[in-house]
Amino acid sequence: MADNVLDIGDLHVSYATDRGPLRVLRGVGLTVATGGITGIVGESGCGKSTLIAAILGLLPGNAEIGGGSIRLDGQELLGLDEAGMRLLRGNGLALISQNPMAAFNPVLTIGRQLTDIQYRHAIPTALKRQRIVDMFVRVGIVDPERRLAAYPGQLSGGMLQRVAIAAALLTRPRLLIADEPTTALDVTLEAQILALLRAQHGTTILFISHHLGAVATLCDQVAVMYAGTVVETGPVAKVFADPRHPYTRRLIAADPGHLAIGGGLLPTIPGRVPDLTQPPSGCVFAPPAAWRWRGDAGP
Amino acid sequence: MPDPDAGPARCRPWPTRRLPPGVAMTGLLEINELCVRVPRPGALWQRLGGRNPPPLEILCGVTLDLAAGETLALVGESGSGKTTLARAIMGLQPFCAGSIRFEQAVLTGRGRRRWHRLRRRAAMIFQDAVASLSPRLTVGRLVTEPLSIHGRPMGDRAAEAGRLLSMVGLSPDMAGRYPRELSGGQARRVTVARALAMEPRLVIADEPTAGLDVSVQAEILNLMTGLQRDLGVAYLLITHNLAVVRHVSHRMAVLYLGHLVEVGATAAVTARPRHPYTAALLASEPSIDPARRPAGPALDGEVPSLFDRPPGCAFHTRCRRATDLCRTLQPQFLPVDTGHVVACHHPLD
Amino acid sequence: MGVALLSIGIAVVAGTLIGLVAGYGPRWLGMLLLLVLDTISSLPMIMFALAVLTLLGPGLWTLVGTIAFFTIPGYARLVRAQTLALRDSPFIQAERSMGAGFPRILFIHLLPNVIGPLLVVMTMDIPVVIGLEAGLSFLGIGIQPPTPSWGSMLNDGFVFIRNTPLLVVFSGLPIVLATLSFTFLGEALRERLDPATRRG
Numbered sequence: 001m002a003d004n005v006l007d008i009g010d011l012h013v014s015y016a017t018d019r020g021p022l023r024v025l026r027g028v029g030l031t032v033a034t035g036g037i038t039g040i041v042g043e044s045g046c047g048k049s050t051l052i053a054a055i056l057g058l059l060p061g062n063a064e065i066g067g068g069s070i071r072l073d074g075q076e077l078l079g080l081d082e083a084g085m086r087l088l089r090g091n092g093l094a095l096i097s098q099n100p101m102a103a104f105n106p107v108l109t110i111g112r113q114l115t116d117i118q119y120r121h122a123i124p125t126a127l128k129r130q131r132i133v134d135m136f137v138r139v140g141i142v143d144p145e146r147r148l149a150a151y152p153g154q155l156s157g158g159m160l161q162r163v164a165i166a167a168a169l170l171t172r173p174r175l176l177i178a179d180e181p182t183t184a185l186d187v188t189l190e191a192q193i194l195a196l197l198r199a200q201h202g203t204t205i206l207f208i209s210h211h212l213g214a215v216a217t218l219c220d221q222v223a224v225m226y227a228g229t230v231v232e233t234g235p236v237a238k239v240f241a242d243p244r245h246p247y248t249r250r251l252i253a254a255d256p257g258h259l260a261i262g263g264g265l266l267p268t269i270p271g272r273v274p275d276l277t278q279p280p281s282g283c284v285f286a287p288p289a290a291w292r293w294r295g296d297a298g299p
Numbered sequence: 300m301p302d303p304d305a306g307p308a309r310c311r312p313w314p315t316r317r318l319p320p321g322v323a324m325t326g327l328l329e330i331n332e333l334c335v336r337v338p339r340p341g342a343l344w345q346r347l348g349g350r351n352p353p354p355l356e357i358l359c360g361v362t363l364d365l366a367a368g369e370t371l372a373l374v375g376e377s378g379s380g381k382t383t384l385a386r387a388i389m390g391l392q393p394f395c396a397g398s399i400r401f402e403q404a405v406l407t408g409r410g411r412r413r414w415h416r417l418r419r420r421a422a423m424i425f426q427d428a429v430a431s432l433s434p435r436l437t438v439g440r441l442v443t444e445p446l447s448i449h450g451r452p453m454g455d456r457a458a459e460a461g462r463l464l465s466m467v468g469l470s471p472d473m474a475g476r477y478p479r480e481l482s483g484g485q486a487r488r489v490t491v492a493r494a495l496a497m498e499p500r501l502v503i504a505d506e507p508t509a510g511l512d513v514s515v516q517a518e519i520l521n522l523m524t525g526l527q528r529d530l531g532v533a534y535l536l537i538t539h540n541l542a543v544v545r546h547v548s549h550r551m552a553v554l555y556l557g558h559l560v561e562v563g564a565t566a567a568v569t570a571r572p573r574h575p576y577t578a579a580l581l582a583s584e585p586s587i588d589p590a591r592r593p594a595g596p597a598l599d600g601e602v603p604s605l606f607d608r609p610p611g612c613a614f615h616t617r618c619r620r621a622t623d624l625c626r627t628l629q630p631q632f633l634p635v636d637t638g639h640v641v642a643c644h645h646p647l648d
Numbered sequence: 649m650g651v652a653l654l655s656i657g658i659a660v661v662a663g664t665l666i667g668l669v670a671g672y673g674p675r676w677l678g679m680l681l682l683l684v685l686d687t688i689s690s691l692p693m694i695m696f697a698l699a700v701l702t703l704l705g706p707g708l709w710t711l712v713g714t715i716a717f718f719t720i721p722g723y724a725r726l727v728r729a730q731t732l733a734l735r736d737s738p739f740i741q742a743e744r745s746m747g748a749g750f751p752r753i754l755f756i757h758l759l760p761n762v763i764g765p766l767l768v769v770m771t772m773d774i775p776v777v778i779g780l781e782a783g784l785s786f787l788g789i790g791i792q793p794p795t796p797s798w799g800s801m802l803n804d805g806f807v808f809i810r811n812t813p814l815l816v817v818f819s820g821l822p823i824v825l826a827t828l829s830f831t832f833l834g835e836a837l838r839e840r841l842d843p844a845t846r847r848g
Binding site for chain 1: 376513517583584585587596599
Binding site for chain 2: 737738739741742743744745746747748749752756757760761
């Protein structure tokens, strides 16, 4: 087994638009260590969603991969045909999305759907159900036998997200991609789901969120994305305590979560994300001189 | 629409939960013992079958007050009744008991005429900004809509729209756009401009920063803070984001399953929560500092369903301090400090 | 043709009003209006039209009135369904919270949002009604001579179908052409007004 489950190098993706190619990912490099939890933070339009779609081989038709590589356990995913990608999605990769309701078919029972996703395992149905029950216990679902007979609409959002995590773990994925899994949840449920993900020792997780607090709570490593590039990466404790990139500093400063006492105005990030049909050369963030902190090194 | 269960006649008397003396009751807005009930779905068939199921209690005996120029944060999880309370204040949700008093005028029952004054002097910002803008009207038309509704002379409508848009930091050129052409942050600003058009005394903001990026959230919060300083408007801020609460509110009220559990100054409540639920909420907030990572979730389980409201204290099913008393008797509001009240049999020290 | 446009015009205006009130007004009124609409739709249209036209005597306004009467429920139901879907939407709530009155909500906020699908159905109905009017005139209870009508022209031609079949072909041609053009117009409107296909 390689040291890094996921190894993305110099990935370029652009979308064809009326105004020319929209260069959404411009040389993204990212590694996820085996058994580790890596977080990706960034604001809307930074390319998080495109990155996930590229890993899963689910880029829309107008997207074009301009270069780079995505390796899962050393296997190159770019250029893999549909059959190979499907094999991987059921086996190597699993996704937990923001809206668990959309991940389930509303007219089939939970038990039926979780049995179906184990189609690769040649074991009797009774054994598959037992695996589900065991997994439900592991993700903290009370009364698992009864949940098997339930329909997705009968479960609450928090419960359904647990079921989605159980479903993802059932396939024993080499990489679990969690795309904003707690954004739609209340704060007490968010804390529960984060604790649950944290407790899945040995599962490699790529956690995408715009919530800095959630990333700080869950992840070991963090990559900060801005306008299609990774601007800063490193251990969470180090990046959040001592951000080196001016964008990371601004992002952390704008989050009211870091302030113990309220009042006053929050720092904001003036200006707009650059137009990615004509990205500037050099640093995309290129802040006005006045924003620079002493010691900011140009990236 | 009329339904038999919403009539005041069906309300049982509620245990009195008066705020103790010392809490100012001469505010801009006074909500007293407010109850909202809706009939249970499918109740008609059960009633035809001879059974009479009790209605769902969305809000029970909520008593709150809000002073002019103040920000009161209303905190709670999904299903706690936060949005219902906001809708009741604006007269969009009929209530079956209690009273709402706005600028000394008592508002009860239904009928648009009674709420007309409040709707002129108070405004609401809805959670989904884009969806709360009438899709076929331009931004310029939308922000001046309140003026047109209340027959306020505005001279040049385009100039007035431009003035309102620049007040919230938008270019007057935006006036010709349609809601679907706006980004989330821009739509939010338009709703703020519209809310402020009538120079209201009270703005109810329902999750004003939900779904926004942190930098845009900071801009909206700064905008709201600045407008409060300049115009003296009071905010009822509904949110589940405790970081926002801590940052912008003067006082906070915590709602759990339709009951208020704790009310007090934000600084006092966040520094020293007295209700176990408030404490758990505060502890659940993920910290940006990885060194302060919690050992485990502060609260197990989920908010019980309204269909299955626990007897006694509604929180006892998830409370680690619950005793037999909590399981049977609903706690009363008790003052623990000046202006700080808590409804708990065993408040934290 | 004139009959078709006139009767559909009346039906659209009346149907929209009834639909808006049934969708946004008090629930009991909505139920009552729905009952009336259902009653109308359940009547056999051709038989009823024949009976009315025979009783009142054929004439332009009787014909227009009868056709409008039977097309109202379709529009009213469509508008009511759209209105019901919108009545609890945040923007209507927002308007109410600002103190907007019943007519303002109905005509400024609801109407523009329900009119799109309505226009599409309308253009698609026009050919149907042209055909209906032609049919009734063909039966001799529609437009009476000397007022010309595509239907009665077709009827006149029918007498000579063995000698000069072209008479039928050419008197039938405008009906076919008008029907086709309105269908195309309807398709185009649907594409234009559908938010899913429209560019933002």
